[in-house]
Amino acid sequence: MKPGTKLKSAVCNTEVMVIRSGDGQIECGGAPMAEAKAEGAGEPAADHASGTLMGKRYVDAAGTVELLCIKPGKGSLSLGGVALTVKDAKSLPASD
């Protein structure tokens, strides 16, 4: 998937922008994400419902996928069923 691609959750308001991606299905709330908003409304699966936070970057353990949350929602992000985690922010002093 091309960096810059925007993906929408099928089950909540979450939207992400792809910074880096490899193989594997990107999901939100346990359901696959897509460029177009899915018809009908579902609910995030109970074990994928810890929510997304605006402006946070999410990565998998291997570092193959990196997503930027551009709209928050109730579902949480995963890659092939494995939860993504928030990338640690390096704290730098403001320089400009």
Place this chain on the structure above:
Amino acid sequence: MNIALFLEMAAEAAPDRVGLICDGKRWTYAELLTGARGAFELIEQSGASHVALLDESSEAAVFALFGAALAGVPYCPLNYRLADADLSALLARIAPALVVGDEERVARIAGDQGHTVHARELFTLSAQEMVPEGEDREYDPGDGIAIQLFTSGTTAAPKAAILRHANLVSYILGTVEFASAEEDDAALMVVPPYHIAGISALLSSIYAQRKIVMLPAFTPEAWIALVDRERVTNAFVVPTMLARIVETLKTGAAANVETLRAIAYGGGKMPAEVIRDALARFPHAAFTNAYGLTETSSTIALLGPEEHRAALASDEPHIQARLTSLGKPIPTVEIEIRDEDGKALPPGEAGEIYVRGDQVSGEYKEKSALDAQGWFPTRDAGWMDEDGYLYLSGRADDVIVRGGENMSPGEIEDVLLSHPAIADACAVAVPSVEWGEAVGIAVVCREGHATPAEAELKDLIRARLRSSRVPEAVHVCDALPYNEMGKLLRREVRKLFVR
């Protein structure tokens, strides 16, 4: 990836928060996004291939920057201080452009180039009133060129440096945490809009949701008054500005500047004396030295607040010296020092600074300057110490080559500045029949001191450096030539020695 995302996110997360204050007017993130979307409509209607700004900083710069991004058209802020002929030549290179700003001047010097020109007030007003066509206006996904900045062109015609959306997005995501600013944070922006620091300041502050307080024209008095009035917490200045601010505060300005928590500086060499003075005058402020270039999307190395205070407090010369270093590379870039053959040099050895990373474009409209492995030769000369601190010794082109020996002007200048009667100094290459090049120095005497004899200055350099550094020519002048960003114009100094 498109930098317009940063304003969209700020407006989504905090639509009613004030994002910009300029000339007493306050703009929320929602209003700034509306203006950018309106600017996009104006750009589409004009059919322009570039969006140019020929104006001082204002809300129009924000509308134009993000409007151009939404339209997928390069944004080219121009230096309004250029002479008519030079500016006309640059305008011709970006025709047909939508030009925001000095309508009368564009008509006079580039009236036949096919530009669409909007004066600032009209542009700002029209952009706010333009209604996007339909709710779901599709904007450019934009992974093309975001910014085109003309270099100052000191030796040849100005080059058009290009920054892609991907470079700038990498820079911001790598250095700024979204919405990390406190509600009362306010950043005073005083660098001109055509400088890379003026663009990165807009992007960084909007993404951090740090309110921007614009000062379109710098004077130390206006800067101090604005800090007081808007309770400014953060500021970026160039060294000459900082020197003038501290001088003005010494004369007892009545303003309150105690809200300042963080002062960042860059854009030129910071004299040790100036930064020591500033650290003493702002004992509670966090100082950051930022080193970067246009071609690197701004900052690539930082000397942070703790390092400033540690250097000031230390008795050890190599820790003290860090006050004049550029700090360490930021985590998202790599930096190497290389010799003339492109071979990486060990710590302590001086060469050219090379940098690599996603934020580094190293690209000009004419060609890319990156090597096959993606490294960008900065043309800055410098070295790195054992602990990874980077030091700048000047532009690679400023190195004086005397009989095959490379000499950096910086070390000669540092010695001259240690003389109590010398206020400012510049060392340049002067033609020499015997050596090819030799050292010439231009010095400015401090008020109230007698002008030192030539022999005294030569003895000083001979005592502290090698005899090859002793100047063949000495020129005493009232002031050295600087540009408006505080950059020393060495080519002008060189002319003093040509007879």
